[in-house]
Amino acid sequence: MRTRESVCRRKVRYASRGEAMEAATASGLILYAYACDRCFRFHLTSRTKGRRRQPASAEPGRVQPSPSLSA
Numbered sequence: 255m256r257t258r259e260s261v262c263r264r265k266v267r268y269a270s271r272g273e274a275m276e277a278a279t280a281s282g283l284i285l286y287a288y289a290c291d292r293c294f295r296f297h298l299t300s301r302t303k304g305r306r307r308q309p310a311s312a313e314p315g316r317v318q319p320s321p322s323l324s325a
């Protein structure tokens with residue numbers, strides 16, 4: 255997961271995952287700690303809402319090949 259520099263800069267940095275998760279617990283929110291590949295520390299993200307995850311069947315333009323091709 256690539257972290258944008260602007261995101262990195264405005265987020266709180268934690269020295270370790272444990273520290274980040276402690277802060278997440280203290281906040282009372284459902285937050286996840288993740289390692290940042292920009293500052294090599296840990297940030298918290300709330301990714302329980304607004305995830306753009308579509309079910310596979312709703313993907314347009316993706317046709318499954320028919321398993322029963324006549325030989």
Ligand SMILES: [Zn+2]
Pocket residue numbers: 257262263267290291292293294295297
């Ligand atoms: Zn960062």
